[in-house]
Amino acid sequence: MTSKNSKKAPPLSKFFEKPSEIEKYFNAAFNITGDPIFVKDEECRLLLVNDAFCKIFGVTRKEALGKTLAEKVTAKERQHFLAVDKKVLLTGDEILCEETLTILGAEEKTVLTKKNRFTDSQGKHFLVGIIHDISQRKQAELRVKSSRHVLELISRGKPLSEILHAIVQVVEQENPNMLCSVLLLDESQKHLVIGTANGLPQFYNDAINGIEIGIGVGSCGTAAFTNKRVVVDDINCHPYWAPYKELAKEAGLGACWSEPIRSTTGTVLGTFAIYHHAPHQPTDADLLLIEQTASLASIAIEKKQAEEKLERAASVFTHAQEGIMITDANVKIIEINEAFTHITGYTLQDVQGKEPSILRSNRHSTEFYDEMWETIETQGHWRGEIWSQRKNGDIYPELVTISAVKNSTGNVQHYVSLSTDITPMKAYQGQLERIAHYDALTNLPNRVLLADRLSQATMQCERRNQSLAVAFMDLDGFKAINDTYGHNVGDELLIAVSQRMKEALREGDTLARIGGDEFIAVMVDLQKFEDTELILKRLLKAASDPVNVGDALMQVSASIGVTLYPHDNVDSDQLIRHADQAMYIAKQAGKNRFHLFDTAEDIALNTQRESIENVHIALQKDEFVLHYQPKVNMRTGEVIGAEALIRWQHRVNGLIPPLAFLPLIEGHVISLKLGEWVIDSALSQIHQWQKIGLDIPISVNISAYQLQQNNFTTRLAALLSAHPEVNPNRLELEILETSALHDTSLVSTTMNTCQELGVRFAIDDFGTGYSSLTYLKRLPAYLIKIDQSFVRDMLEDTDDLAIVQGVVGLANAFQRKVIAEGVESIEHGKALVKLGCELAQGYGIAKPMVAEKIPDWISKWQSENAWHLKVN
Numbered sequence: 046m047t048s049k050n051s052k053k054a055p056p057l058s059k060f061f062e063k064p065s066e067i068e069k070y071f072n073a074a075f076n077i078t079g080d081p082i083f084v085k086d087e088e089c090r091l092l093l094v095n096d097a098f099c100k101i102f103g104v105t106r107k108e109a110l111g112k113t114l115a116e117k118v119t120a121k122e123r124q125h126f127l128a129v130d131k132k133v134l135l136t137g138d139e140i141l142c143e144e145t146l147t148i149l150g151a152e153e154k155t156v157l158t159k160k161n162r163f164t165d166s167q168g169k170h171f172l173v174g175i176i177h178d179i180s181q182r183k184q185a186e187l188r189v190k191s192s193r194h195v196l197e198l199i200s201r202g203k204p205l206s207e208i209l210h211a212i213v214q215v216v217e218q219e220n221p222n223m224l225c226s227v228l229l230l231d232e233s234q235k236h237l238v239i240g241t242a243n244g245l246p247q248f249y250n251d252a253i254n255g256i257e258i259g260i261g262v263g264s265c266g267t268a269a270f271t272n273k274r275v276v277v278d279d280i281n282c283h284p285y286w287a288p289y290k291e292l293a294k295e296a297g298l299g300a301c302w303s304e305p306i307r308s309t310t311g312t313v314l315g316t317f318a319i320y321h322h323a324p325h326q327p328t329d330a331d332l333l334l335i336e337q338t339a340s341l342a343s344i345a346i347e348k349k350q351a352e353e354k355l356e357r358a359a360s361v362f363t364h365a366q367e368g369i370m371i372t373d374a375n376v377k378i379i380e381i382n383e384a385f386t387h388i389t390g391y392t393l394q395d396v397q398g399k400e401p402s403i404l405r406s407n408r409h410s411t412e413f414y415d416e417m418w419e420t421i422e423t424q425g426h427w428r429g430e431i432w433s434q435r436k437n438g439d440i441y442p443e444l445v446t447i448s449a450v451k452n453s454t455g456n457v458q459h460y461v462s463l464s465t466d467i468t469p470m471k472a473y474q475g476q477l478e479r480i481a482h483y484d485a486l487t488n489l490p491n492r493v494l495l496a497d498r499l500s501q502a503t504m505q506c507e508r509r510n511q512s513l514a515v516a517f518m519d520l521d522g523f524k525a526i527n528d529t530y531g532h533n534v535g536d537e538l539l540i541a542v543s544q545r546m547k548e549a550l551r552e553g554d555t556l557a558r559i560g561g562d563e564f565i566a567v568m569v570d571l572q573k574f575e576d577t578e579l580i581l582k583r584l585l586k587a588a589s590d591p592v593n594v595g596d597a598l599m600q601v602s603a604s605i606g607v608t609l610y611p612h613d614n615v616d617s618d619q620l621i622r623h624a625d626q627a628m629y630i631a632k633q634a635g636k637n638r639f640h641l642f643d644t645a646e647d648i649a650l651n652t653q654r655e656s657i658e659n660v661h662i663a664l665q666k667d668e669f670v671l672h673y674q675p676k677v678n679m680r681t682g683e684v685i686g687a688e689a690l691i692r693w694q695h696r697v698n699g700l701i702p703p704l705a706f707l708p709l710i711e712g713h714v715i716s717l718k719l720g721e722w723v724i725d726s727a728l729s730q731i732h733q734w735q736k737i738g739l740d741i742p743i744s745v746n747i748s749a750y751q752l753q754q755n756n757f758t759t760r761l762a763a764l765l766s767a768h769p770e771v772n773p774n775r776l777e778l779e780i781l782e783t784s785a786l787h788d789t790s791l792v793s794t795t796m797n798t799c800q801e802l803g804v805r806f807a808i809d810d811f812g813t814g815y816s817s818l819t820y821l822k823r824l825p826a827y828l829i830k831i832d833q834s835f836v837r838d839m840l841e842d843t844d845d846l847a848i849v850q851g852v853v854g855l856a857n858a859f860q861r862k863v864i865a866e867g868v869e870s871i872e873h874g875k876a877l878v879k880l881g882c883e884l885a886q887g888y889g890i891a892k893p894m895v896a897e898k899i900p901d902w903i904s905k906w907q908s909e910n911a912w913h914l915k916v917n
Contacts, residue, residue, distance in 0.1 A: 081176040084818075087169065089113050089130045092818055093855075096847060101176065102148060106854035119147045129160060134170050137162045143179070155183040159481070167789075175481075182473065193446055193463060195341055196367060197426070199348050200448050200461045208345040209241040216338055217244055222321060224298075227306070227342055228265050229315035231255075237269055240315060249296040253289075261285050264303035265316040272313050274335070276302045279324040299323040302331070304339040306346065309364065314346045340364060368443075370462040376400055379459075388443070388466045390436030401462065406440045408432040417447075421460070425449050430467070442467050484558040486536055487543040495557035495565055499617045502555075502569050503610055512571040513610050516581065517624035518546070520562035520588060521602040521636040530597065532841070537594045542601065545587035550580060562601075565621060574609055574641065581605060581639045589637060602637035604628050613642060656709035664718060668694050671726050672893035673743070675902065676864060676886040679874045682908030685884060686742040686777065689727045690893050691719075712750050720751045721760060724776070728768040730896050731775045739900050744777035746809060752780060753791070758798045765802060773803030780826065781809050789823045796825050810866075811852055821859045829856050833867025833887065840872055853880050875911045 081098035085091055094109050102109065102117050118126065122145060133140050139161045146154045160174040195215070198208045213225040226242035239254045256262060258270040267285050268275040277283045278300050280293045286301075293299075300321040306314045317339040319331070327335070344365065368385035372378050378396045386392055389404060396403060409432065420427045426448040434440055443464045450459040482494040490498065502513050520542065527535035539562065546564065547556045555567040568580055588603035606627025608620055615623065623642045631640035663669060673687040693701035710716045727743040734741065751757065765773050778799070796806050807828035808820055821829070831852045839846040849865070856863035865877050868887030877885060891902060 080178075083174050083176075085113075085130060085172040085174070087134060087171075089127055089134075089172070092171070093851075096850070098176070101146075101154070101178070106851075107857055110854070110858040117148060122147060129158075130172055133160045133162050134172050137164075137170075146176075154178055154180045156180075182470070186470070192341060193367065193444070193465065195345070196365060196463055197446055197448060199345050200450065200463070205345060205349045206241060209342060210243065212338060212342050212345065213241050213243070216319070216334065220334075224320040224322075225338075226250075226265075226318045226320070227315060228253075228269070228318070229346070230258075230269060230313060234313075237265060237316065245320065246296045249292065249298075252292055261288070263289050264301040265318050268303040268305050268316050268318075269313050272305050272307070272311075274302075274304050274332075276327060276332075278302075278326040281324070297322050300325040302327050302335055304335040306339045306343045308343060308347055314343055314350075317342050365463075366465070368462075368464040368466070370396075370401065370464070372401065372460045372462075374457045374459065376460060385464070388435075388441075388464065389433070395436065404433040406432045406434040408440065421447055421449055425451075433464075442471050487540055487558050489543055489547065489564070490555060490557040492557070492559050495555065495559065495567070496617060498555045498557075499567050499620070502567055503617060503620075505569065506610060509570075511569075512573070512612065514566075514568040514571060514574075514577045514580075514607050515610065515620045515624045516566040516568065516577075516584070516605050516607045516639070517621065517628040518564040518566065518584065518588070518603045518605045519628055519632065520564075521604055521632065523562040523601050526599055526601065530594075530599075534594050534597070534599075538592055538599055538601070541592045541594070542588055545590065546584050546603075549583035549587040554580075565624070571609070577607065577609075581607060585637060585639065604632035604636050605639035606631055606642065607639055608642035653709050653713070656706055657713050657715050660706060660710055660715050660719060663693060663695070664715075664722065666696075668696065669719070669722065670694050671723065671730065671896065673730075673896055673899055674886055674893040675891045675899065675906070676744070676884065677890055677906070677908070678883050679868075679878055679885050679890075679908055679912040680883045682906070684741060684903050684906060686744060687899060688744045688746075688779075688886065688893075689723060689730075691723055711748060716748060717751050717754065720747055721764065724761070724764050725767070728764065728771050728776060731771045732768060733896070734900070735770070737900060739903065740775070741903075742775045742777050742805075744779050744807060746779045746781065749781070752778075752795065753788070758795055758802075761799055761804065762802055765804075774805060776803075777805045777807055777828075779807045779809040779830070780824070789820070793823050793825060800825060807864075818855075821855060821861065826861065828862045828864060831863065831865045831882065833865075836865045836867040836873060836877070836887070837869060840876060846876075849877070849882070850880055853882050857881070871909050871911050874909060878912050 079097060081101050082095045083091055083098050084093035090111055090113055091109050094106055099106055099109060102114055104114070104117070113127065125144065129140055129142065132138070139159065141157070141159045143155065143157050146156050148154070155178075157177045157179050158174055159177075160172060163171050163173060165171065192215075195208060195211050198211055209227045213227060216225050217223055224242075224244040226245060227240035228237040228242075229240045230236070231238050236255050236257055237253070239250050242250050253263070253265075256266055258266045260267050260270055261284065262270070263286055264275045264277045275285065277285060280286045280299055280301060281290060286293060293301075298320050300323070301318055303316045303318040306317055308314050317335065319327075319335060365382060365384055368388045369380075369382040370378060370385055371380040377398055377400060379398075381391070381393055381396060391403070417427050417429070426446065428446045429444075430442060431445050432440055432442055443466050445465075446463045448461050448463075449457045450461055452458050482491060483489065484491045499515070505511075506513050520539075523535065523538070526538060539558075543556070543558060543564065546566070550556055550566060550568065553569055557565045557567075559565055566580075566584065568577055571577060584605060585603055588601060591598050591600045593599075606624045606629065608623040608627060610620055613620060613623055627640045627642040631638050634640065670692050671689045672692055673689055675684055676686045676688060677684050691703050691707075693703075693706060695701050707716075710719070723745050724747075727745050731743055754760070765771070765776075800806070805828075806824070806826040807830060808824065808826045809830045810832040811829040820826075829852065831849055835845045835848045835852075837845075839849050853863055855861075862884065863882050864884035864886065865873075865882050866886055868874050868877065868885040869889040871889065873887070873889055874885060877883075891906075894902065
C-alpha cells in the first residue's frame with residue numbers, strides 16, 4: 046500500500062535482500078545512452094534493447110524482442126556473433142572484440158562489442174552487450190594507413206602512375222559513389238593529360254586527354270586555368286560544361302568537383318577531380334577530402350619532378366602530416382620536417398648529427414630494436430608501433446615506417462622514417478574503458494568501479510586487521526534547485542560539489558556517484574570510528590559551502606549515513622544498503638548531518654514498536670479511511686476503475702499520509718491486519734457504488750509480506766465470501782515492483798489460485814524495483830503500472846522518456862496492459878497516448894477523493910481532445 050501523490054519515500058527494497066543482478070541491466074539499458082545495448086537470455090534471444098540498438102538494426106523493439114536478429118546480418122557474421130554469445134554465457138568471461146556488422150546485406154559497419162554474463166538469483170544466465178560504432182575511426186585509420194602507404198611509395202621511388210593510382214584508389218575505396226581522376230599539365234602548361242582515371246569510361250578519357258585549359262573547359266580545364274577550385278554540382282545545366290554536356294551524359298556523369306594540384310610555390314601541376322553519376326553537392330568533408338588528396342598528389346608529382354633530390358624532397362615533405370626523419374647511412378640524423386618538430390618538440394639543431402635513439406622512452410627492450418633493424422636490413426623497411434619520448438619528457442605512442450633508401454649500386458644512402466602520433470587513437474580506446482567505470486558527468490567512479498574497489502578494500506581490511514567506512518551521501522535541497530534552474534545548472538552544481546567532496550577525502554579513499562544526487566565514499570585504513578568523524582565533517586562542509594553557478598549563488602547540504610566494516614560484518618552490497626538506511630535516519634533527523642548505522646537501527650526499532658502500537662489503536666478506533674483516485678482511458682474517455690489509497694484520520698494530528706506510517710510497520714503482523722481491512726473496505730465500497738448504478742473495479746495495494754503469507758489465499762477467499770454481492774473480478778490487487786518477493790514460484794502459484802477466485806493482479810511502480818523482467822515472466826499480472834517518477838519528468842528528461850518507452854515496449858512484448866501514474870498535464874497524456882499508453886491516473890486527471898465524490902466526478906469527467914488520437 047502506498048500513496049501516489051505524497052513525497053516518494055525510499056523504496057521498500059532497502060529493508061530486504063540483495064536485488065537480482067538482472068536489475069542492473071534493466072537500469073543500464075535505459076540510463077546509458079548513445080551506444081546500442083542489449084540483454085539476451087540463455088537461448089541468445091533478445092530480452093531488452095535500447096533505442097540505439099533499434100536504430101542500428103533498423104527494427105522496432107517489438108520486432109527485436111524474443112529474437113536473435115540473426116537474419117539481419119550475414120551468415121558468416123551470424124556464426125561469429127552467436128559463437129561469442131554462447132562462449133560468454135558458458136564461461137562468464139567478459140569478451141571485448143572488434144567485429145564487422147552488415148545490416149540487411151547493405152550497410153557495413155565496424156563495431157567494438159563488449160559482452161558480459163550476469164546470473165540472477167535463480168541461477169539463470171543473461172548476456173548483456175554494448176556496441177560501439179567505430180566505423181569512422183576505422184575509416185580514419187585506413188586514411189592514415191593509406192596516406193602512409195602513398196608516402197612510402199613516394200619514398201621508394203615508385204613510378205608516378207602507380208602512386209597516383211594508389212591515391213585515387215584510396216578515395217574510391219572509402220567512397221564507393223565517387224569516381225576520381227588526376228590530370229597533369231603537360232610541359233607547355235596549356236594542356237591536361239591523363240595521370241590516372243581508371244574508374245571513368247575509356248572513351249571519356251580519350252576525349253579529354255590533351256584538352257586545352259581555359260574558362261568554360263569543364264571543371265578541370267577551368268580549375269587548371271584559374272588555379273581555383275571549381276565545383277559543378279549539376280553538369281547538365283552549368284555553362285562550364287555546355288560544350289561537353291553530351292559527352293558527360295554518355296559517360297553517365299552528373300557532377301564534377303575539381304581542385305588544382307599546386308606545387309609548394311603555388312603553381313598548378315594538374316587537377317584532382319571527383320565525379321558523381323547524378324547531380325551532387327559536396328559537403329564540408331568532401332571539400333576537405335578534395336583539398337587533402339590534391340595536396341597528397343602534389344607531393345608525388347613534385348617528388349618525381351625533383352628526381353629524388355634530397356633537398357627538394359625535404360621541401361615537399363614539409364607539407365606532410367607525418368613526422369619525417371632522414372638519416373645518413375651511419376644512422377645519423379641529417380634532416381627532419383616541421384611535423385616531426387611539432388610532434389617531438391625537437392628542432393633540426395637539437396637532433397642533427399645524433400641518432401634516433403634520442404627519442405627512446407625505455408618502454409621497449411633491446412631485443413625489440415634488434416629485431417626492428419634486422420627487418421630493415423633484410424626487407425628494406427619496417428612498420429610498427431613505438432612508444433617514444435618528446436623533448437619535454439612526455440611519453441607518446443606513434444606508428445612508424447622506416448625505409449632504407451639505396452643508390453643504383455644497391456648500397457644504403459639514407460634511412461627515411463615516417464611517424465604518426467596516435468595519442469588520440471589510444472585515448473579513444475581508453476575512453477571506452479572509462480565509460481564502463483566512470484560517471485560521465487562528474488568523472489567519479491560509478492557503481493561498477495565502486496563495487497570492485499569496495500570488494501578489494503574489504504579484503505585488504507582482513508589482511509591488515511583494520512577497518513573501513515562506507516558513507517552514503519544524499520544532497521539535501523538539490524531537487525529544488527534542479528526544478529527551479531533546470532538540469533544544466535543542476536549538473537554544474539553536482540560537478541562543483543562532487544569535486545569538493547573528493548578533495549575532502551584522503552589519498553586512497555574513493556568517492557563514487559551512483560546516480561542523481563547520491564554519492565558513496567569508501568574510507569580505508571581506519572582503526573576506530575573516531576578516525577572517520579573528521580573526514581565526515583569535511584564532507585559535510587564540502588557539500589554545504591555555497592557554490593557560484595553563473596550569476597547565481599547556490600547552497601545545498603548532505604545527509605550522510607555511515608557504517609563500519611568489519612564491525613558491520615556483511616557483504617559489499619549490504620554495507621551500502623546499511624549506509625543508505627543510516628542516511629535516511631540522518632535526513633529524518635534534520636539533514637546536514639551524519640548518522641552511524643548501528644545507532645540508526647536502534648532508533649528505527651524503537652520507532653517501529655511505537656508505530657505498531659499506534660496503528661493497532663487506530664484500527665480499534667476505526668481511524669483509517671480510504672480515498673479513491675480514478676483511473677481512465679485517455680483516448681476513449683472511459684473511467685476504468687479507481688485505486689484505493691489509505692489515510693489515517695488521526696484524532697489529534699489530522700489526516701496523515703501513508704508514507705508516515707506504512708514503512709514503519711512493514712513486515713509486522715499489524716500490517717497484515719491493516720491490509721485485510723483495506724481489502725474488506727474496498728469490497729464494501731464496490732457494493733455501495735453498485736447500489737447506485739456505478740460498477741467499476743477498485744484496485745488495492747498489497748505488500749510482499751502480506752502476499753507471501755501461507756494463508757493469503759484462504760484469507761482472501763474469506764473476505765470475498767463476506768461480500769457475496771460483489772463479483773470478485775471487481776477487485777484488483779497491486780503488487781509493488783519494489784517488493785522483495787523471495788520466492789517468485791510460490792508467489793506465482795498464490796496469484797494463480799487468487800485468479801481462480803476471480804481476483805486480478807497488477808504490478809505497481811514498474812521500473813523502480815528489483816527484477817522487472819523476472820516479474821513479467823513469472824507473475825501472472827494482467828497490468829503493469831509505470832511509476833510516476835518516470836512519467837512526471839518524461840517531457841524534459843530523455844532518460845525518463847526512454848524508460849517509459851521501454852516499459853510500454855515490455856508490456857507489449859509480454860502481452861500485458863499498461864497504465865501510467867503521475868499524469869499531471871494534458872501534454873503528459875498526449876505524449877503517453879502517442880507512445881501507445883492509453884490508461885492513466887494522476888493529478889492531471891483527478892486527485893484522490895473520498896468515496897462520496899466519485900459518482901459526481903465520473904458524471905462530469907471528459908477526456909481532453911488532445912488525447913483522442915486515431916488508432917489504426
